[in-house]
Amino acid sequence: MKKAILIPVFNEEVSIKVVIDSLLKLRDxxxxxxxxDGSYDKTPDILKDYDIVVLRHCINSGYGAAIQTGxxxxxxxxxxxxxxxxxxxxxxxxxxxxxxxxxxxQKKDIVIGSRFLSGYEDVGTLKRIALKFFSxxxxxxxxxxxxxxxxxxxxxxxxxxxxYISDVTPLSFPDADAMILAIKSxxxxxxxxxxxxxxxxxxxxxxxxxxxxxxxxMFFSLILCVxxxxxxxxxxx
Amino acid sequence: xDMPLKQKIFAIVLAVILLxxxxxxxRRRKLKIEYSWLWILTGLSIxxxxxxxxxxxxxxxxxxxxxxTSTLFAFAxxxxxxxxxxxxxxxxxxxxxxxxxxQENAILRQTIVELTDKKTKY
Numbered sequence: 181m182k183k184a185i186l187i188p189v190f191n192e193e194v195s196i197k198v199v200i201d202s203l204l205k206l207r208d209x210x211x212x213x214x215x216x217d218g219s220y221d222k223t224p225d226i227l228k229d230y231d232i233v234v235l236r237h238c239i240n241s242g243y244g245a246a247i248q249t250g251x252x253x254x255x256x257x258x259x260x261x262x263x264x265x266x267x268x269x270x271x272x273x274x275x276x277x278x279x280x281x282x283x284x285x286q287k288k289d290i291v292i293g294s295r296f297l298s299g300y301e302d303v304g305t306l307k308r309i310a311l312k313f314f315s316x317x318x319x320x321x322x323x324x325x326x327x328x329x330x331x332x333x334x335x336x337x338x339x340x341x342x343x344y345i346s347d348v349t350p351l352s353f354p355d356a357d358a359m360i361l362a363i364k365s366x367x368x369x370x371x372x373x374x375x376x377x378x379x380x381x382x383x384x385x386x387x388x389x390x391x392x393x394x395x396x397x398m399f400f401s402l403i404l405c406v407x408x409x410x411x412x413x414x415x416x417x
Numbered sequence: 418x419d420m421p422l423k424q425k426i427f428a429i430v431l432a433v434i435l436l437x438x439x440x441x442x443x444r445r446r447k448l449k450i451e452y453s454w455l456w457i458l459t460g461l462s463i464x465x466x467x468x469x470x471x472x473x474x475x476x477x478x479x480x481x482x483x484x485x486t487s488t489l490f491a492f493a494x495x496x497x498x499x500x501x502x503x504x505x506x507x508x509x510x511x512x513x514x515x516x517x518x519x520q521e522n523a524i525l526r527q528t529i530v531e532l533t534d535k536k537t538k539y
Contacts, residue, residue: 215523235523241516249520253527 182259183280184211188246189267193222195379200230202273203265210263210276213253217246243332244354248345255341262341264334268379271333275374279335282372289340289367292326293333293374310395314356314402321406322363326371329356333374340367350401357401361408420470432463455503459496 185203189196196214203212212232216224218240227234235249247264254262261280265271275293283291296311314329336344343349343362350357363369420428439456442448448456466473466489477488 233527235527237519237523239515239519241519245516245520249523252520253524256524 181261181284182211182257183209183261183263184213184254184259185263185265185276186213186215186247186250186254187265187267188215188217188243188250189219189223190217190240190243190246191219191221191223192267193219193226195269196223196267197226199265199267199269200227200232203276204230206273206276210280211259213250214267215246215250217241217243244350247354248349251336251341252345255338255345259341260338262336264332264336266332270376270379272375272377275333275372279333279372279374282370283335283337286370287368288370289337289343290362290369291335292328292331292369292371293376294326294328294331294371295374295376296327297371297373298375306391314398317402317406318356318359318363321360324363324369326356326359326369328371329359331374333376343367350405356398357405360402360405364405364408420467425467428463428467432460435463436460452503452507455496455500459500462492462496 185206187199187203192199200212200214203210212230214227214232214234216227216234216236218237224234224236233253235253237246237249251262261283263276263280265276271293279291279293282288311328311330315325315327318324318326318329340362343365344354344358348361348365350361359369436457439448439453439460443450443453470485473485473488476482476492477485480488480491482488482491
């Protein structure tokens with residue numbers, strides 16, 4: 181089974197070496213694919229030292245576009261499983277095998293590594309409220325409970341990859357809105373408990389005014405997702 | 418009630434200048450034909466309102482504006498909003514196309530690397 185770990189990065193010069201080094205021991209089971217979303221720090225130079233696939237965006241295009249580039253590559257190359265893994269060191273390497281096996285065992289299209297199933301919730305109050313709100317919207321619309329819809333640690337099979345590279349997926353903020361559309365498109369999702377690490381460096385892509393804009397955009401995107409008809413979303417088998 | 422002659426001349430001169438600039442920009446390929454229509458419409462609506470000043474007065478009357486000048490300004494403002502909306506649509510479309518190009522470029526670059534590696538091995 182062809183499996184890959186997909187790491188979207190943008191200016192991760194401090195953490196990327198640690199993250200890639202920690203992943204190299206899994207190379208017998210997973211290929212490592214990095215999507216450099218137009219980094220202008222030392223990230224591209226660091227990546228050159230590794231014998232791994234690096235897809236480089238010549239212009240910064242955002243997290244969603246970076247994931248899509250990687251998934252397009254993996255889908256075309258016939259990979260059967262893609263594990264989305266952040267380049268900031270937050271995602272636990274030891275959970276990669278767990279999430280991969282769980283996807284095969286449970287036969288689900290998407291497996292999400294959730295912070296909130298392991299009893300470890302090191303997030304701020306505002307973020308927690310926002311996450312609960314998004315979870316509630318997902319539940320109301322789909323009757324599926326997803327406690328950590330913004331988790332970037334996911335395992336996708338080919339059906340899910342195809343969904344992410346389709347025009348249907350809301351790419352600007354592929355979080356709660358993408359989950360709703362995935363479920364409405366007929367994809368199956370489960371969560372497994374994962375204990376996230378502290379970020380090695382940098383800060384979240386949603387900070388300050390960006391966080392406010394993110395909430396507003398996500399809210400608007402959620403409304404659009406809810407209004408999308410099922411016919412628009414049906415995926416061919 | 419008719420429009421004063423000076424106002425007529427001023428409005429028509431403005432319209433001619435605007436249409437001339439739009440035409441020249443299209444001719445020099447600085448402005449694409451498909452993006453020029455709203456500007457042409459704006460340029461043509463000015464002489465139209467000079468010709469049918471009674472229509473402007475009618476619009477002033479039904480919109481409750483105090484004077485025909487206010488109606489003209491309101492219409493100009495509405496046109497500018499329409500133009501901005503049009504630009505937003507064009508920019509969004511361009512952004513989508515740019516994203517696709519960036520993705521394609523990234524994948525093609527990797528394909529070149531893989532092909533070069535293969536060639537070196539043989």
